[in-house]
Amino acid sequence: MLKGACMFGQSGGPSSVINSSAAGVFIEALEQDCITEVYGAAHGIRGILHEEFYDISKESKEELLLLKNTPSSAMGSVRYKLKDASVDDTDYKRLLEVFKKYNVRYFFYNGGNDSMDTCNKISKFMANSGWECKVIGVPKTIDNDLFGTDHCPGYASAAKYVATTTMEVKLDASVYDTPMITVIEVMGRNAGWLTAASKLASYKGLGPDLIYLPEVAFDIDKFVKDVDAVMKKNANKCLVCVSEGIKNAEGTLVAELFAENLAKDSFGHAQLGGVGAALANICKEKFGCKTRAIEFSLMQRCGAHLASKVDVEEAFNAGRESVKVAVSGETDKMVIFERSYDKDGNYVCNYKAMPLELAANTEKTVPAEWIINNGTDVSDEFVKYALPLIQGDCKAPLEDGLPRFAKLKKVFVEKK
Numbered sequence: 001m002l003k004g005a006c007m008f009g010q011s012g013g014p015s016s017v018i019n020s021s022a023a024g025v026f027i028e029a030l031e032q033d034c035i036t037e038v039y040g041a042a043h044g045i046r047g048i049l050h051e052e053f054y055d056i057s058k059e060s061k062e063e064l065l066l067l068k069n070t071p072s073s074a075m076g077s078v079r080y081k082l083k084d085a086s087v088d089d090t091d092y093k094r095l096l097e098v099f100k101k102y103n104v105r106y107f108f109y110n111g112g113n114d115s116m117d118t119c120n121k122i123s124k125f126m127a128n129s130g131w132e133c134k135v136i137g138v139p140k141t142i143d144n145d146l147f148g149t150d151h152c153p154g155y156a157s158a159a160k161y162v163a164t165t166t167m168e169v170k171l172d173a174s175v176y177d178t179p180m181i182t183v184i185e186v187m188g189r190n191a192g193w194l195t196a197a198s199k200l201a202s203y204k205g206l207g208p209d210l211i212y213l214p215e216v217a218f219d220i221d222k223f224v225k226d227v228d229a230v231m232k233k234n235a236n237k238c239l240v241c242v243s244e245g246i247k248n249a250e251g252t253l254v255a256e257l258f259a260e261n262l263a264k265d266s267f268g269h270a271q272l273g274g275v276g277a278a279l280a281n282i283c284k285e286k287f288g289c290k291t292r293a294i295e296f297s298l299m300q301r302c303g304a305h306l307a308s309k310v311d312v313e314e315a316f317n318a319g320r321e322s323v324k325v326a327v328s329g330e331t332d333k334m335v336i337f338e339r340s341y342d343k344d345g346n347y348v349c350n351y352k353a354m355p356l357e358l359a360a361n362t363e364k365t366v367p368a369e370w371i372i373n374n375g376t377d378v379s380d381e382f383v384k385y386a387l388p389l390i391q392g393d394c395k396a397p398l399e400d401g402l403p404r405f406a407k408l409k410k411v412f413v414e415k416k
Contacts (some may be wrong), residue, residue, distance in 0.1 A: 001034045001327070003204065004105030004130060007048065007058075009041035010140075011080075011111035011118065014073040015154030016161075016304040017405070018110060018140050022074055024319020025065035025108050025138065026056050031303045032327055035106060039413060044078035045118060049094050049325035051415050056093050058411040059121060064407035069396035070315055071304040074408060082118050087126050092125040099126070099133060101416050106134050106243040106326050110319075112152070116334055123332040137334035137356050138318055144193035147362035149336035149353045153315035154301070155390035159197035161300045162186055163242075163390070166198045167206040169294060170239055171389030178234035179289035181227060185276025185295055188243035189215055191365045192219040198241040198380040208241040209234060215365050216375035218246040218254055218416035223374070224281065231287065244275055254278070273297070273369055305403070309392025314349055321351040334359045347388035 010018060022040070029038045038056040041047035055159040056073070068076055085092050098104070107126075116137045123135035138144050144155035165183060173182045186195040192213025201207035209230045212218055215223075230238040246254045258278040273295060280293035314337065321335050333353040340348045343364045371378045396403035 002105050002134060002329075003034045004103040004106065005037035006076070006106035006323070007039045007053065007099075007104045008108045009044040009110065010073040010075045011044040011115040012069065012077060012140070013142070013301060014184045015114070015140060015142050015192065015301050016071040016079055016157045016307045017154050017311050019070045019072070020288070020312050021110050021138050021153055021319040022139060023064050024316040025110075025323055026059075026319075026320075027061065028063050028320040028323035029106070030057065031324065033263050034327060036103070039102070039104070040075045042412075043076040043089075043125075045080050045082070045095075046078045047076070048098055049091060049173045051098055053413050054408075054410050056408055056411050063194055063368045063408055065404050066396065066404065068306065068312055069304060069394060069403070070303040070405040076195065079114070080118075082121050085121065087195050089125070092122070095122060096126065096129055098130055099131060102413070104133060106136075106323075108136050108138050108322050110138040110140050110325070112139075112143065112146060113359070113361055113363060115140070116146070116356055119334070120332070120356040120360040123150060123356055125186065127332070132336055133229055133328070134331040135356070136322045136326045137333070137357075137359065138322045139334055139336065140315075143188060143191055144365045145191035146359055147364045148334070148358050150339040151389055152367040153311065153318050155193060156311035157303070157306065158187075158194055158331035159200065159386055160199040160308050160390040161303040161306045162194055162296065163200035163299075164306055165296065166201040166208060166241060166373060167204060169272070171200065171205040173239055173292070174237060177359045179231070179287065181238045181240070181280065181283045181287065181289060181291045181292065183242060183283070183291070184294045184296065185239045185244050185273070185278045186301055188214060189245035190363055192243045193346040193366055195241050195243040196366055196378045196382050197371070198385060199382055200390070203383050207339040208239045210238070210240045210376045212240070212242040212246055212376065212380055213371060213378075214243045214247060214367055215368065216371055217249040219248065219271075220254075220282065223413060224282065227287070231282045236289065240279070242276060242279065244273060246275060270375060275387070305395060307394050309394035310389055312342060312394040317351060362391060
């Protein structure tokens with residue numbers, strides 16, 4: 001059995017359960033005899049390149065368990081794109097240098113599509129360099145767009161937030177007897193899984209009248225007609241949920257039609273936001289009534305107070321399973337979720353390992369057959385898919401009426 005230290009890093013956007021996966025990795029790794037030290041990289045890959053990582057053995061198990069209900073990324077996150085090693089292998093050589101110096105034989109990277117790309121590149125370089133190191137991707141993304149897995153850690157809790165808050169907004173927007181158009185903007189660049197979660201609110205009778213996902217080309221003129229039709233049959237009230245990443249037929253982000261030169265991150269992704277406000281303004285001009293734009297923004301990904309118990313536990317198990325997969329001798333894999341049902345028809349999650357390269361930079365979108373009513377609604381098949389994932393309540397313990405989140409010591413490993 002390969003013996004040495006393990007390194008864990010977090011990358012990309014945080015979520016309400018990414019730290020639950022971290023807790024799973026740390027607790028399982030600390031229990032493995034073949035893992036000599038457990039390190040947490042400060043700000044992902046950048047922390048390793050700068051030789052800045054924490055000694056997790058200095059943390060109490062009680063605080064590590066509190067990570068299960070602590071939102072955001074406890075180790076600090078990063079958006080850092082590694083170039084192809086064939087173009088520039090500087091970063092890879094530095095990573096190899098650090099891995100050798102600290103005898104890192106197990107590497108776990110927790111993130112979404114871009115993070116799995118990073119993980120895959122590192123895995124291939126280490127293998128080609130001759131340094132034996134087990135590299136495993138730990139899935140995470142509220143966008144739910146990682147290929148090969150039934151769903152992703154973080155999605156269910158964010159979906160529960162979207163559905164719950166949509167229900168609350170629906171009640172708030174209907175109290176007056178005057179015309180009102182409300183546009184809710186939900187995260188989602190190329191995949192509409194989160195916006196589709198507003199359909200769960202409809203399942204309870206308090207959902208949006210119109211739902212627009214990025215999987216379907218968006219037409220502003222059609223949107224105005226859709227709203228008009230709803231207003232006429234719905235006492236001059238209309239609630240819309242729209243993905244921030246909707247595009248027109250030419251593939252241009254609707255957000256770009258109203259804002260020049262959207263900023264881009266290191267992976268070249270436009271920093272979205274503002275499409276809800278733009279559509280609300282169009283409605284104000286067209287209908288001359290009160291409009292309101294609501295952007296869920298960061299709240300949907302860090303709302304641990306609405307976390308799904310299923311999501312928290314599955315994220316924790318994904319971390320533990322990643323360590324077990326690596327210790328068993330596998331490498332260049334990502335842990336995935338496979339859905340099944342027991343003899344009573346109850347949802348069951350099974351944990352498998354899939355080649356990293358299948359997940360790297362591959363997006364899973366909402367099935368076309370689930371998008372109905374001329375691109376303005378989602379079918380009951382989605383409800384059947386999502387409902388088992390949002391079950392249960394799982395929150396941080398309260399202290400003086402407020403959540404008690406993990407307080408890590410974050411003791412840096414002394415540089416060698």
